[in-house]
Amino acid sequence: MRLASRVAPAALAVAALLLGVLPAQAQAHPERAADRAPDRVTVGDRTFIADGQGRALQWRGFNLADKNSRGANAFADIHESDLKDMAARGFNLARLAFFWDDLEPTPGHYDRGYLSKMRRILDWANRYHIKVILDAHQDVYGPHFDSRGVPDWATRDEGLPFTHRPDDWFSEYFEPSVQAAFDHLYKDADLRAAHARMWMTVAAALGRHPALLGYDLMNEPFAKFLEGEDLPTAAARFEATELTELWNRLAHAIRLVDHRSWVFVEPTVIVGLGVPTRMGHIDDPHAGYAPHFYETGMETGADYDPNGTFIPAFEAAISDYPTRHRMPVIVGEWGGNPYVPHASQFVTDMTASLDRFSSGWTWWQWCRGGGYCFLDQTGAAKPNAQLLVQPYARAVAGDPLRFAYDPATRTYTLTFRTRDNAEGPTRITVPRDTYPDGYRVDIQGSKASWDDHAQTVTVRTHGRAGATYRVTISPR
Numbered sequence: 181m182r183l184a185s186r187v188a189p190a191a192l193a194v195a196a197l198l199l200g201v202l203p204a205q206a207q208a209h210p211e212r213a214a215d216r217a218p219d220r221v222t223v224g225d226r227t228f229i230a231d232g233q234g235r236a237l238q239w240r241g242f243n244l245a246d247k248n249s250r251g252a253n254a255f256a257d258i259h260e261s262d263l264k265d266m267a268a269r270g271f272n273l274a275r276l277a278f279f280w281d282d283l284e285p286t287p288g289h290y291d292r293g294y295l296s297k298m299r300r301i302l303d304w305a306n307r308y309h310i311k312v313i314l315d316a317h318q319d320v321y322g323p324h325f326d327s328r329g330v331p332d333w334a335t336r337d338e339g340l341p342f343t344h345r346p347d348d349w350f351s352e353y354f355e356p357s358v359q360a361a362f363d364h365l366y367k368d369a370d371l372r373a374a375h376a377r378m379w380m381t382v383a384a385a386l387g388r389h390p391a392l393l394g395y396d397l398m399n400e401p402f403a404k405f406l407e408g409e410d411l412p413t414a415a416a417r418f419e420a421t422e423l424t425e426l427w428n429r430l431a432h433a434i435r436l437v438d439h440r441s442w443v444f445v446e447p448t449v450i451v452g453l454g455v456p457t458r459m460g461h462i463d464d465p466h467a468g469y470a471p472h473f474y475e476t477g478m479e480t481g482a483d484y485d486p487n488g489t490f491i492p493a494f495e496a497a498i499s500d501y502p503t504r505h506r507m508p509v510i511v512g513e514w515g516g517n518p519y520v521p522h523a524s525q526f527v528t529d530m531t532a533s534l535d536r537f538s539s540g541w542t543w544w545q546w547c548r549g550g551g552y553c554f555l556d557q558t559g560a561a562k563p564n565a566q567l568l569v570q571p572y573a574r575a576v577a578g579d580p581l582r583f584a585y586d587p588a589t590r591t592y593t594l595t596f597r598t599r600d601n602a603e604g605p606t607r608i609t610v611p612r613d614t615y616p617d618g619y620r621v622d623i624q625g626s627k628a629s630w631d632d633h634a635q636t637v638t639v640r641t642h643g644r645a646g647a648t649y650r651v652t653i654s655p656r
Contacts, residue, residue: 220466221602223579225503228539229393229442229468234602235575238583239510239540240568240609241273241310242266242554244301245317245547247328254282255297260304262546267308269561269569270611270635274310275396275512275542276301277317280378281331287374295385306391313444313470313542314382315396315512320352321361327352329399334371336364359404366403366422376433387438394442396470396512397430400449415450416458423448424460431464444470444510447501452476454493457501469502473514473534473541475526484516484526491533499537508539515544515552523564528587531570535584543568561613569614571653575607577641581648590614591654600645608637610653618656625649 221228221236228236249256258276266274276298283294298314305312318329324337326344340357352358365371379395386392403418405411427445434443443464447457451471475490477483502509511534516526534541543565547553554565561569570585571592578598585592594608610619612635621630627642628649639651 220506220508221579222506223581225499226537226539227502227506227508228576228580229508231575233575233577233604234599235577235604235606236580236602237539238572238574238576238580239273239311239542240570240572241271241275241540241542242546243275243277243315243513243542243544245277245315245545247277247279247317247319250279250282251285252293254279254294255301257547258301260307263301263304263308263310265559266546267310269613270572270609272310272574272609273313273393273510273540273542274305274546275313275315277315277399278382279317279328280334281323281328283382284331284374284378287333288377290378290381295382298382299386299389302386302389302391306389310391311393312391313393313396313442313510313512314386315399316379316382317399319399320349321358321402324361325352325355325358330361330365334365334374335361336368336371337361353402354405359402362402363404366426372429376430379430380433380437383434383438383441387434387441392441394444394466394468395434396444396446397427399446399512400472401426401446402448412450412453412455415448415455419448419458420460424462427459427462427467428464431462431467435464440466442466442468444468444512446470446472446512451497452494454490454497456497459501461505462507467505467507469505469507469509470512471498471509473498473511473530475516475530478516478520478526483520484522484529486522486525486529491529495533495537509537511538511541513544514541517552518562518564524567527564527567531568532584566613569611571608571610571614573606573608575604577602577604577606577639589654591652593653594651595648596651597648598641598643598645606639606641606651608639608651608653610635610637615653615655619653620656622652622654623649624652 219230221230231237244258246255246257278298284290302312320327322330322335324332324335325342337357338360340360342355342357345351401423405414431443445462447459451457452474475484544552548555548557548559554561556562567587573583573594576596578596580596582595621637623630625647628639630637630639641649
């Protein structure tokens with residue numbers, strides 16, 4: 181069955197949106213709904229998503245992506261057991277890749293079965309208390325270039341040549357035909373409208389689902405280079421102009437049907453080279469920042485260099501934009517080969533870095549097999565990837581001031597300050613695999629108590645607002 185009849189009433193609203201002539205009541209509605217939507221908590225230079233009790237939330241999890249199954253077999257490699265196993269190891273977030281080419285195989289006709297499969301995965305996530313970010317994934321634009329993402333019917337390559345390079349797929353982004361396709365997607369009125377309609381369809385169908393955290397509007401956006409531009413120059417121009425406009429346009433389309441969920445925006449991949457983004461302001465009350473964090477050398481097959489400058493350069497580049505705009509940071513993708521000689525140090529250094537600048541992350545990816553998969557073929561966590569299983573505070577009843585985990589001593593520390601508008605207890609996830617022989621909890625600060633159940637340490641504070649507490653969890 182198709183879904184076109186269900187979304188047809190939105191067509192005029194999309195057209196008005198693209199022309200900038202939405203009625204005043206439609207423009208104001210997201211602001212009226214903001215009081216009911218999840219809010220944010222800013223502590224120093226970092227912002228966290230907050231729950232309905234005002235608690236600062238943290239996220240740990242994985243990407244779920246089945247790029248090989250298409251059409252009627254879409255999502256065939258994603259199972260309920262994946263969500264169950266993630267939760268059993270203490271994780272609370274999944275970034276689910278979906279593909280526009282499967283969702284809308286012909287213009288204006290949306291596959292109801294595809295949306296139902298997405299909803300089924302959300303149902304599984306909700307069953308195991310995992311939140312989901314829906315990722316509109318593309319690699320090298322879409323199937324017109326032997327990849328996944330934007331449908332063939334929405335691809336305008338101007339007849340320019342394309343050379344497929346399976347051993348160096350990222351270089352395909354620099355093909356003039358691919359860059360032309362991206363340029364038309366951002367500039368052609370009918371493709372802009374189709375892009376907005378696609379997101380409205382997803383948000384209308386899934387926006388009320390209790391497992392949904394938000395929408396990652398497009399994976400790793402790219403652009404056309406102008407004559408004489410190098411990569412940093414082209415990225416800066418594109419981010420400041422077309423990319424900022426794209427994110428605002430898609431966010432506004434989503435707000436016509438979903439006022440509650442978060443929208444997550446990405447910079448270009450140039451941030452991975454330590455270049456700060458030039459994106460402008462995202463005019464949305466619930467916009468988050470979702471950069472990717474890949475070590476460039478490892479991406480080309482090298483070992484991790486523990487003495488390298490990649491991590492400090494990335495931290496310096498990534499921090500300014502979300503700090504200025506008070507946006508929560510959830511790193512949508514990061515990962516690396518868990519078999520290189522320095523893989524354990526890589527995971528240790530990266531997770532420590534993520535604790536310093538973000539409120540959460542999703543590793544690429546949850547799968548069984550080689551490469552970056554968290555699990556081996558038997559379903560066991562790979563030895564170095566197992567270091568991802570760490571304690572973290574999924575909900576802090578106050579302001580998280582500092583938190584860190586030392587894998588050498590298996591000691592987790594959280595320092596937080598209570599607030600009068602934060603209710604409920606602080607909940608710290610303590611994975612069983614981290615402390616197979618048990619753990620001890622020490623709390624510094626007056627009038628606090630704790631208990632544990634399953635994989636959760638619950639801390640209750642009974643003092644005045646503004647009090648500071650330090651929680652330490654270590655092996656028994």
